[in-house]
Amino acid sequence: MSDYNLIGKRMPRVDSRSKVTGKVRFTADLNLPGMLVGKVKRSPYAHARIVKIDTSKAKALPGVKAVVTGEDTEGVKWGVFAYTRDQQFIQMEKVRYIGDEVAGVAAVDEETALKALDLIEVEYEELPAVFDPLEAMASKGPLIHDDFPDNINVHVNIDTGSVDENFEKSHYIREDTFVAAEESYFQAEPYAVVARFDEEDCLEVWMPNGGPHMKSKPLSNAFKIPLHKVKVKKIAIGGAFGGRSEICPVDYICALLAKRTKAPVKIQFTREENTIATRQGHSMIVTHKTGVDKEGQVLARETTCYMDGGAYSSTGPIATSVPFLSMEQAYRMGSVRYNGYRIYTNKPIRGMIRVHGRAFACGVDTQLDMIADHLSIDPVEIRLKNSRQPGEYTSTKSQVSSCAMDETILKAVEKSKFKEKWGKLPAYHGIGIGTNSVQTGFPMGIRGGSQAFIKFNEDGEATVMSGVVDNGQGNDNMLVQIAAEELGLLPEDIHLVSADTETTSSDPGSYSQVSTFVGGQAVQVAAKNCKKRLFDVAAKILKVEPDTLAAKNRMIYVKDDPEKSIPIKKVVRIALLNFTSVNAQGGYWPKVDMKREWVSNPFGQMCEAFSFGTTIIEVKVDPDTGQVEVLEATAVQDVGKALNPLVLEGQFEGSIAMGGQANLTEYHDWKDGRVLNPTMLEYKLPLACDMPPKINNIIVESVDPKGPYGAKEAGMSIAMSAAQAYAAAVSNAIGVYLDSYPLTPDKILAAIKKKQEEEAKQGAKKARVN
Amino acid sequence: MRLPRFEYLEPDDLTQALDMLASHKEDVKIIAGGTDLLVRMKNQLLTPAFVMSMKQLSGLSYIKNHDDTLTIGAKTTLADIVDSDDIQEGYTALAQAAERVGAETIQHHRGTISGNILQDTRCIHYNQSRFHRSGRQPCHKDGGKICYARDEGDRCYSTYQGDMAPALIALEAKVVLSKKDGKRTINLSDLFTSDGFHPFSIEPDELLTEIILPKQKNNSKSAYQRLSYRSAIDYPITSAGVMINSKAEKIKKARIVVGSMSRAPLFMVKASETLAEKSLTDIDAFKEAAGIAMDNAGTFAVHNAGSTLEYRCDMTFVMVLKALEQAAGIEK
Amino acid sequence: MEKITITLNVNNESHEVLVAPNDTLLEVLRDQLDFTGSKESCGEGVCGSCTVHMDGKPVRACLTLALEAENIEIKTVEGLANGDELSPLQQSFIDHGAVQCGFCTPGMLMSADALLNNNRQPDEATVRKAISGNICRCTGYAKIVHAVAHAHNPHQGCCDCNHKE
Ligand SMILES: Cc1cc2nc3c(=O)[nH]c(=O)nc-3n(C[C@H](O)[C@H](O)[C@H](O)COP(=O)(O)OP(=O)(O)OC[C@H]3O[C@@H](n4cnc5c(N)ncnc54)[C@H](O)[C@@H]3O)c2cc1C
Ligand code: SF4
């Protein structure tokens, strides 16, 4: 292996010092001179027509600086896709869920702003509301958006052909339905926005985001100002997990209030607002029908999925596709037919989340276990029989280049001693396996690529500019690590300017698992270009050819004669004396099929790389309470190349929590469209004592030919496969295949009891026969 | 989240405190640790004109061992209770209950025993933000006329989810309620009204000043068990405090109290009585008692505290049984 | 409702502040004294991101009235380091990769610091219990647990224990 200085090393993150001292600023920590407090008036009804809004009393309250409603907007509807433009930033005619935005206020302090909200009088005419996707689809129900019949927001249909013939050929077919309630992000940082218009009438705005450029464009559209006048600024972000990628109406409302008041405005969400008025995960009902041959190889599968999308489209077409894609990437299928429906209901808006499609993914793996059971083969064997192999094409015609899925399975099996334990554990102990695959990137049209700039300063240190955002996963460190590696500098020599739309080029954002692959690669290319310029200058000084040089520890040296060297700083200064500065740019655009479209043409190269993950979980179930104790977790992922194992392990462990442990307790509970558990008191995020005491992290490196240093997506494959493995392990422990997620103790206990009753009946029958 | 406005009172001593209560009556709320009160105020479930702090009443923070009793000052923190050897040994159930409350960093250092006892009853439809509670009719506890937890419910069924009271009632605790000119000592169980709207019989001008635990004769052991979905930061969805008084391996007196299943902790008279004269190793007797406790508690509970009602009922049996086994010294 | 001037002792320095009775300690720390290290993630005592020490004990600043914090030694995350020199716990968090988004970190550090002040070499189970009032959404806690357990007690075989005790 090549000897990198930093790549592949356990490098502590460059951003952690400011985080452990409390100095780092998140959006809510900003305090600008003259700043006002903004608040949003939200609909308390799930579905209602707005008859009248009277803001006069609120406006008259001393201390109130502005009140805005839909009347103050251009009334434009926004959507991620041209065909999903269904959401106004402030509703004028109709509200569609409890929490929908109807007005905003800015005032001198929080108390005044809250009082002003109370003084805004909104007259509503309540409309019948619908909260169940299947009911919403039955055409007699109320229509939530007039132009979407049967409340079907998105229908994705994929058919590879030969499905029915292959079912005919199948040795064994089974059809099972799986359901999952919606889960939520619960990022530690509640959503917040600070906005102001500067002296040049540019909009400056800070907010947690999954890609600053995804925020600036809709804002520029909404205010009808050029893109260069919208400056989304860099700020520390307290988690995203897929939920902060798109524009949030409040970004616009905050900016509008700032415009009206000519003052900076800060809006800080309550925990409840973060739950109901950003995004949630989709709840879903999935039916998988699978036909296999005698060996357990999948010949045909038909999957129908109904997703509760809530009140607006959001990333609907993507959300409806991704669970299917993860399945088709992980497993070979002779043929497949998919019908995915995303349905509007009068509930909060659903988006992409780290475990996207619990019911879908857990269903695929649970059904595989059922089939294996029927065929008397073990869960490992059936997975290896169907697992993706390198070089193959997925059902929708994406070529998979690097792929070490089998290795992840085998390594996980070995480490967890699966073979020794499977079927041999004591009663109510169980072990289960889950495997999954996640795409590194989506086709994103003109936003698919990233461009980086690097300039050397006269002191020999470098400034790196990149559009990549860090939501907490460590992207800033990744960029610094790559730049320092390539330039031969130390991490502390790199100053990073990132995630700022004024100074950095467009970047796809962090939510399609593409930061390292695309944004990191852009920095790598830029750094290589920059290094070339350094070497050109250094070569002349050292009187050698540039390609004989290497850089390390702030020095440029001749590879074969390391004594022959010169400090980078000196090279930079000599270059300046020779009338050139050392800087460079570089970009990366993944070669995907630009004709691929989520609904109209779901075939073609999806992205350049796919990651593969396997998780094995061992549990003990208390048969009296149904509570689960997780004894050990083993997480193995093919990440292409581990740029920083320390950070990667953190992703794995976080995934075990948010993907796996969450599948035991996390779900939303409802009453007439109201979330009964909007805070983390009643929504059970796992705590330190809930987690398995031991997590084995194993990194597999298939070295992707296209990825930077061979790297691809990291972390999400573990989250997905962990959800599946938890389901499998609990099912194994109690001897019942569970089909409703999360696996709360009451469900587990009910399954245990039912089984005991059935066995008692069987026993009684047998006794009678005897 | 912003607290509503109020005037802050900080009496220097008990006399002054009782004077203040006497003059402000319903308009004043007492703040001990504040970890229950302030959350409710932030949600605007109550907006008192005055908040009276117990900060300076350091004389109310003690655990004292007497001949026949152990007395605990109202302001004693949960941490002090957990750390007390006297309580760990003589009143195990109380120490176990205190230890399981929320999480150390939430209320063990600031939260008090009196605040824990007098925390309000809870309901998933009621302990919500003002926004959540708007756009629909207020429920009984919120000053309205309907109940979201039970169809056609003509009163409030909010659940008492405090951890320490079930243990204390099992231990036959009494409480001292002081006011300007006098004080009364009542059984802790009588502090509870079983009215979800008004869960306590304490008067607005009274201050809970002391908890008295009798010393049990014979060999007395107690235990507390509770169930929640998470290891900490979680109110119980059912719980059981028990005390078993025995002589020569025979149970002389047992007290079973079930928590988090009703508007007040439920002292299970019938279930407790069935254990008299049973052997300390009679698991069947424990099961029978737990079954009776479960059946009785089940008639009170409504679906308003997370999980399903059926599950909470089933778990009541398990909690009572576990607590009895533990108190009887049966290792599992 | 009258505002009252009080003296708050934060990180060994006295600050005079004018507070309203309904100001929480968290609000005064963040909005008046610019100690924004303590975070508000829930505002109702659940998450632990606002954890500070009062007389050495970890408590929720969001459930403490500012007025009740008078005459009490308050320590926030900003008070952990000695000037530019990080405390062993802070350094251990960095070395063990215990920080991801960092939003829970200040509260986590304060809970852990309180533990280490009484027990310099806690085992992992003790650490888990001590931080069980702090929610972290990113890390799955494993690296945090290691960071705390190894803060004063570098473990042989731990590849992240570079720091010296
Ligand atoms: C996230 C979270 C989780 C929690 N989990 C639990 C749990 O698992 N179990 C549990 O039992 N509790 C739990 N609690 C509730 C609460 O923290 C504890 O019950 C705590 O012990 C309350 O004590 P306190 O001193 O803070 O009460 P306070 O909030 O100060 O007071 C509570 C009530 O008692 C009244 N009061 C207090 N002292 C007196 C007195 N001497 N005389 C008259 N009235 C008085 C107050 O006016 C108020 O109405 C939780 C709270 C939070 C925020
Ligand atoms: S039980 Fe009924 S009346 Fe009582 S708080 Fe709950 S919803 Fe309101």
Ligand code: FES
């Ligand atoms: S903000 Fe104080 S506990 Fe969450």
Ligand code: FES
């Ligand atoms: S590091 Fe993000 S919540 Fe803990």
